[in-house]
Amino acid sequence: MPPDKGQGTIPLDDMRSRPSNGHAVLRKERKSTKSGDREQDKDKDKSKDKDKDRDEEPRERTTKDSRKEKEKETGKSDDKPPEDQEHRDDAPGGREVDLHDFDAVEVTESVAPDLVPPRRYNLNVPAPFLEGPSSDDDEFDMTQIPGSIYASAESFDSMESESFTPRRRLSNGGGPRDEAATRDQAQLKQLRDTVIRLTVEKESAEREAARAMQQLQELKHLLNSDMEQIAKDADSLGQEINRLKDENHLLREELNDAQSHIFSLQPYRKDLTPEEVGRQFDDLVEQVQDWVQKFMDPWLDDYEAGVEALVTGARKQSGEAAKFRRTLQKYPDLVHGCMFPETDEDIIVAIIMRYLNDHIFQKVLYGSGQQYTEMVSFIETQMQTAVEPKRDLFAVRTWTAESYNALMSAPQFKSVRARRSKDMTLDLADILRIFCKKDKFTWFCQNMEDNCVKPAMALYEKIQVSTHHFYLDIQPYISWSGSRLSLSPEFVESIDKLDCRNILQNRKAFNMAKLDPQPTKRDLYVNLLNVCTVVPALYIRQIGQRDAIKAPAVVRKQQMLVAWGPEEKRDKFTEEGDPSLVSHLWFPKSRKRGDGWLG
Incomplete structure (x- = not known):
């Protein structure tokens, strides 16, 4: 369909963003249609030849050139009469467009819409000329215009192909408009290259994405295979x-049967050895001695002040002093020992050890659980007399030890043990309370239990469950004869079984085998004086098979204090030394130490 007169296509370069020109007034074309067609055909041929040359030239375009082109194009209308110019200026955003601007034929090609963003143009294009003469100055009535023509970028699908040819304008001759078209072509060329490059990158990215997706699928497949294998392995492991x-x-049942059989063939427990019991007994004695030294040091560091405080305390606390004297009176050798200087700590240690021996080592289960101990004793007697065949002493002793072990291991016995420990601690601390400050009695009791009572109970429970019979024994060799002290002559006969310490030589061990010359019996009776017994002896009676009982053997000798030397030397030591603190509690002021206590 041939184009209408005075109506042309929108050039590509006019697709740039411009101010709205909706109020422009179009003039009629002066030339005839036929001559215009002939000129357009010629311009088309020329523009085709020029387009081939333009494709080879650089294609850059700037906004500044575009503005210059606008000025040149609008400059044609500046030659019009001032009235027309004034009329154009009065229109809002209006611009007078001459029909000569549309005398060139426009050749357009589609551009991809994603490359050239669509723009909306509102152009008032005149309808086909009405029949009849018209002049150049005639203006179209705005009512004759059919409406706004919207120019927008059409679908530019062909830009992605290599046959894309940008829209270009064919004109009758060169000029600024041709240069602008060249720049447009260069810009479109650049856009095409960009599209090609982006297309290549897109295809490369798609290939990479496809490759990554394939690898992901492979990993998923491998993971699924591994999970299936793990599930199979888990099932097999669960079965295993x-x-x-x-x-x-x-196997555990078989092991328990084997252990039961082994236990039936071996002794019930690993029996105690004399060496093991002896070491634990030495530890007990050492703990007691250290504790006594600790609480007696304040009294002995300053002798005069200690005597004064003790005598004053005895007057104020007569009941406590009387209780200590009653305890001391039960042990005549300790009364004899307090007549010698520097024997206070030894006497206190002796009192503690004898209390532990009387209330722990000489009792059965600390004197508690009498109904149980009587039952054990009854069964033990029946096993020796009434059972047929009769059991030997080793079997009876083994059964007795196991019975006591079961009783002491019972949960109910823990409370019995704790109660007896507390009772014995308070009783022993009350005996020695005369040597304790009032504000330190709790501390005194706690240390008495930790250093004396509990270690003794632990040693007793160990020897109580032994097949062999361990026991403590004490022989002071001094006794009361009325109101006087009597020394036993058996002391000299048993000197080899005693651990004697000479107080005249700072408690040096007395060993007859090392004396030179060897003393005779008469020398011993005359020059060796028994002072007191400090620590009882530890013995063992080993029980053998078939009622074989060995004689008692000494594990630890009885510890004693002696005075080895002439009588003059003993008297000098007594007179020059400070009397013991215990002697101030025992002897009344009216009696002197040498007044007839020895028989």
Whole structure:
């Protein structure tokens, strides 16, 4: 369909963003249609030849050139009469467009809409000329214009192909408009290259994405395979675990049977040796001695002040002093020992050790649980007399030890042990309370229990469950004869079984084998004086098979204080030394130490 007169296409370069020109007034074309067609055909041929040359030239375009082109194009209308110019200026955003601007034929090609963003143009294009003469100055009535023509970028699908040819304008001759078209072509060329490059990058990215997706699928497949294998392995492991549990249960039952058989063939426990019991007994004695030294040091560091405080305390606390004297009176050798200087700590240690021996080592289960101990004793007697065949002493002793072990291991016995420990601690601390400050009695009791009572109970429970019989024994060799002290002559006869310490030589061990010359019996009776017994002896009676009982053997000798030397030397030591603190509690002021206590 041939184009209408005075109506042309929108050039590509006019697709740039411009101010709205909706109020422009179009003039009629002066030339005839036929001549215009002939000129357009010629311009088309020329523009085709020029387009081939333009494709080879650089294609850059700037906004500044575009503005210059606008000025040149609008400059044609500036030659019009001032009235027309004034009329154009009065229109809002209006611009007078001459029909000569549309005398060139426009050749357009589609551009991809994603490359050239669509723009909306509102152009008032005149309808086809009405029949009749018209002049150049005639203006179209705005009512004759059919409406706004919207120019927008059409679909530019062909830009992605290599046959894309940008829209270009064919004109009758060169000029600024041709240069602008060249720049447009260069810009479109650049856009095409960009599209090609982006297309290549897109295809490369798609290939990479496809490759990554393939790798992901492979990993998923591998993971699924691994999970299936793990599930299979888990099932097999679960079956193996169940099988091993069953096997372990059977093996444990067999082991328990074997252990029971082994236990039936061996002794019930590893029996105690004399060396082991002796070491623990030494530890007990050392703990007691250290504790006594600790609480007696304040009294002995300053002798005069200690005597004054003790005598004053005895007057104020007569009941406590009387209780200590009653305890001391039960042990005549300790009364004899307090007549010698520097014997206070030894006497206190002796009192503690004898209390532990009387209330722990000489009792059965600390004197508690009498109904149980009587039952054990009854069964033990029946095993020796009424059972047929009769049991030997070793079997009876083993059964007795196991019975006591069961009683002391019972949960109910823990409370019995704790109660007896507390009772014995308070009783022993009350005996020695005369040597304790009032504000330190709690501390005194706590240390008495930790250093004396509890270690003694631990040693007793160990020897109580032994097949062999361990026991403590004490022989002071001094006794009361009325109101006087009597020394036993058996002391000299038993000197080899005693651990004697000479107070005249700072408690040096007395060993007859090392004396030179060897003393005779008469020398011993005359020059060796028994002072007191400090620590009882530890003995053992070993029980053998078939009622074989060995004679008692000494594990630890009885510890004693002696005075070895002439009588003059003993008297000098007594007179020059400070009397013991215990002697101030025992002897009344009216009696002197040498007044007839020895018989």
